[in-house]
Amino acid sequence: MEAFLSGADQLFNLPTLLTMLVGVIAGVIAAAIPGFTITMAIVLTLPLTFTMPPLQGVATMLAVYIGGYTGGMISAALLGIPGTPSAVATTFDAFPMARKGEPGRALALGVWASFFGTLISSVVLIIAAPPLAMIAVKLGSWEYFSLVIFALTIVASLVGSSMVRGLMAGMLGLLIATVGADPLMGVTRFTFDIPLLAAGVPFLVVLIGIFAVSQLLQEVENPEQIKQGKALISSNIDFHPLAVMREVLMQPINLLRSSLVGVFIGAVPGAGGSIANLLAYDQAKKGSRTPEAFGEGCSEGVVASESGNSATSGGGLIPLIALGIPGSAVDAVLMASLMVHGIGIGPRLILDHADTVYGMFMAMFLASAMMLIVCLLSMRLFLKVTNVPKSIIVPVVLTSCVVGTFTLNNRVTDIYLLLGIGIFGYVLTKLDYPLAPLVLGVILGPIAETNLRRALMTNEDWTLFFTRPVSLMLLMLAGVSIIMAIRYRIKHQRRTTALE
Amino acid sequence: MNDASRQARSPSDRARQVETRAKAMGHIVLNVILAILFIFLFLRAGSLPSSVWEPLGSGTFPRMVLAALVLFNGLIIATETRHFIAMPALPAKALSDWCYQHRLAFGVLGLFALFVLAVPIVGFRWASLPFLVTCQYLLGARHLRGILIAIAVALVMSFGIEALFRDVFTISLPRGLWN
Structure with missing residues (x-):
């Protein structure tokens, strides 16, 4: 109790509250700009926290983190371009919803889902951190590989009109991920001594090129619309946050399931929000009574994606607090900020610095409340973006994509890659290839290859994938996932044929 | 048939x-x-x-x-x-009609390609400024008010962004061969 009160005392003072508020705003804005990631925002915040007391520094960074997870959905909903990798699935339904004249509803759904997702993950973090962390770190290469196989089955839900084209897009993603240094031996693959490819193809460059460039080019395809100075969304904009809150709360199972998916994926080191949003979306679609509505502006899809990605913030802290293992790059930076202040990270953290840990738990709740207030107050401002003519939006966003791509690694060659991938993405879009499986392939490719090879390096016996209980369970889940996707597809085809 | x-x-x-x-x-x-x-x-x-x-x-x-x-x-x-x-x-004429219909998309793509290729040579500021002005002009900023807005937006997004990254984030955007 004493530690709890001490943590509360350190957190609830004016300087900490102010820096947290600034952190939330900075996170929302940074993640809303395509090309700028939460990791970049956190890294830029780190030096500013050196002069702060430990808890104030960590709380400020947690505020950036939570603000960032929500900010990523703003450009996903309004422009169809995910602001961060964790908002890819948000584009599937939030953007069509905005295009149908409901951008306010799309944003409010995302904000509320993010808020509840963060709250649920914070509760799980407090209750279940030690046991969940023990499970997460006991996963070996076999389990990781099986987890990736399970995640890859999402492709079956994202394929769009043609299964073969969707699978091919997913495989293309896996192939793109193999360019550059081999993850285990360091041998360069498919670079052909071209400096452009020497460092491989960074995942974020693929994400920005595939989604942003191709989406923006599609926006300017109709010369008549451009001539009339049309904005992205030309209808009147309504924003009713309380009505939307009720809509989100009317989906308790979807909200809880997606948040728990987010917590689990967040707790698994190396996974994170970029996978959680897609996995939560996929599970929501499979569990829905109206799966055919997904992709057309369905509220369940927005809630699943946003609660799933926001819940990874709490999930990621589970191995960090319980065992001192950072689950993602962002968690590693958080860990660094604590270490700078001389706080040792490891299983004894909760024993030696209980006040800081309790303070972090409270900071999660506080930051999510701040995010909610900031977003609800500023959404009308963000919605004005939809009234800006395309003639301004398109070049401005393209420029910000170039800036974001360059600042990822300070490499000019990355912007050449952005151009090439953007053109390739546009060609794929014109030929109806779904882009989400390609991005998923790029995310999962290195994890799949590393763990497959590591598992076989440890023991050449292939049957271990089927005899280790967690691995077997994940593979069985993957099988069920594929069967459900095929069943839905057959049902959908039968219905379409009957209608024709 | x-x-x-x-x-x-x-x-x-x-x-x-x-x-x-x-x-x-x-x-x-x-x-x-x-x-x-x-x-x-x-x-x-x-x-x-x-x-x-x-x-x-x-x-x-x-x-x-x-x-x-x-x-x-x-x-x-x-x-x-x-x-x-x-x-x-x-x-x-199917192909030429399709290309004509997509002329703005190809125009924007062409300008974007020139911008990207010019960044390492003339630097971010001087590559993005003409790109932003020309692209907005291509997409309909033809009257005086539109052109003035286009120039203002271009200045903010080129010189403004470069200054923001240099002075606030201490990140140097490409400066070109002559700087």
Whole structure:
């Protein structure tokens, strides 16, 4: 109790509250700009926290983190371009919803889902951190590989009109991920001594090129619309946050399931929000009574994606607090900020610095409340973006994509890659290839290859994938996932044929 | 006239047939090119070194992926060839009409390519400024008010962004060959 009160005392003072508020705003804005990631925002915040007391520094960074997870959905909903990798699935339904004249509803759904997702993950973090962390770190290469196989089955839900084209897009993603240094031996693959490819193809460059460039080019395809100075969304904009809150709360199972998916994926080191949003979306679609509505502006899809990605913030802290293992790059930076202040990270953290840990738990709740207030107050401002003519939006966003791509690694060659991938993405879009499986392939490719090879390096016996209980369970889940996707597809085809 | 063109009763049916045939052609061309590339990469991956420490070498995983990709290429080519044959021939001006319809997208893409290529030479500021002004002009900022707004937006997004990154984030955006 004493530690709890001490943590509360350190957190609830004016300087900490102010820096947290600034952190939330900075996170929302940074993640809303395509090309700028939460990791970049956190890294830029780190030096500013050196002069702060430990808890104030960590709380400020947690505020950036939570603000960032929500900010990523703003450009996903309004422009169809995910602001961060964790908002890819948000584009599937939030953007069509905005295009149908409901951008306010799309944003409010995302904000509320993010808020509840963060709250649920914070509760799980407090209750279940030690046991969940023990499970997460006991996963070996076999389990990781099986987890990736399970995640890859999402492709079956994202394929769009043609299964073969969707699978091919997913495989293309896996192939793109193999360019550059081999993850285990360091041998360069498919670079052909071209400096452009020497460092491989960074995942974020693929994400920005595939989604942003191709989406923006599609926006300017109709010369008549451009001539009339049309904005992205030309209808009147309504924003009713309380009505939307009720809509989100009317989906308790979807909200809880997606948040728990987010917590689990967040707790698994190396996974994170970029996978959680897609996995939560996929599970929501499979569990829905109206799966055919997904992709057309369905509220369940927005809630699943946003609660799933926001819940990874709490999930990621589970191995960090319980065992001192950072689950993602962002968690590693958080860990660094604590270490700078001389706080040792490891299983004894909760024993030696209980006040800081309790303070972090409270900071999660506080930051999510701040995010909610900031977003609800500023959404009308963000919605004005939809009234800006395309003639301004398109070049401005393209420029910000170039800036974001360059600042990822300070490499000019990355912007050449952005151009090439953007053109390739546009060609794929014109030929109806779904882009989400390609991005998923790029995310999962290195994890799949590393763990497959590591598992076989440890023991050449292939049957271990089927005899280790967690691995077997994940593979069985993957099988069920594929069967459900095929069943839905057959049902959908039968219905379409009957209608024709 | 083949069966499909005889069955096309309305102009929208005809337009759909043209689109199907054009897309089928696009799929075939794209997948043939990709299949050749993937076969080349598959052979190349075979020469990647393996290790005595692990049963799978550097080339195994890419080869598995490439083999699957070539299989998918084959399936798509087979399916789309059927569509291509079943649909009536494209009108003579189909390609040029399509290019004309997409002229703004190609214009923006061309300007974007010039911008990207100019960044390392003239620096971010001087590459982005003309890109932003020209692109906005191309997309409809033709009157005095529109041009003034375009110039203001361009200044903020080029000089403003460069100053923000340099002074606040201490990140230097490309300065070009002469700085």
